[in-house]
Amino acid sequence: MTFNVWPATVAEESVLGDFLKLIADAGSVRGRSVLLVGQSSWTRTTLLTRASGRLGLSVLPLGVEFSRRAALLTRRQRPLQAATLLQGIVDEAFSGSSIAVIDRLEVLFDRSLRLDALDAIKRLAHGRTVVAAWPGQYGNGRLRYAPAGHPEHCDHAAAGCLIHHLS
Template sequence: MTATTSKDLGALCETAATLYHRLVLVVGPARSGKTRLLQAAAAANGWPLINLNQRVSELLLELTQRQRALRVPRLVGDVLGSTGADVVLVDNLELLFSPDLAQDPLRLLQGLARNRTVVASWPGVMVGKQLTYAEPSHPEYRRYPEPDTLWLSLPGDAASQDSRAQAQG
């Protein structure tokens, strides 16, 4: 799965480089293989892979709640920009969905993808043409009908798929 999907991701990055928003989302629920795919792409292409939750959380520690909400876009931009790379892989971005930070994660990522290709893991699902994060009753729930971005959707739980494939083999 990873080899084929890694090639697909590379092709999407080439296409994204020609667009206004150079954003590619790797969409899938927890344990669907998003991190594994990004790690494989980083190793194969020499692209930096950023754990956004970790890097941004460290920068937010010294700030007040109000300062955090105001500075998140710049801090995330600084973290991505510090790589100096044309393609940046971003994993673990759940922090951006926090209601305390009052951000629109998709719009923030699109804005950051103006000057470089950003490939971001999106912990959610794409159903038809609707991108979602969390369940409707969850405080971090987001739904985007027909998002203006490229995306690659990963099915279900990769560990379960691997174990089913081994059991059938």
């Protein structure tokens, strides 16, 4: 389903309602990460924006802020400080909130950072519910990013995450 900017259709409102319920349910789950997967980047961003608006929150476009701050570090410092930098950005953006809504995660797959993107998201979810748009695919209980053989390829079991799959 592709979302229109305005007005929302009955089907779009139903999808949004289901997504908001999953976010609410995540508050009682250990790990508390909700991943929005599937469709186009635009569709995921639109749904995140609508959901965050209903929750009274903003969406953090992670790639922009992370890249801006990482550029201040040397190439050698980036992998050593990537996880701390990520945590600081999210803590600053969502200070006092029990939910963080994050989009544009692609930067986390940059091999030079030596981060495991899914693990990084799960670590962020230790202190609050993290709602994020997964930029890859989901199927058979697995989250994937980039095709096999690509330097940024990853393939993880989705255990410990609540998945909202847009088909």
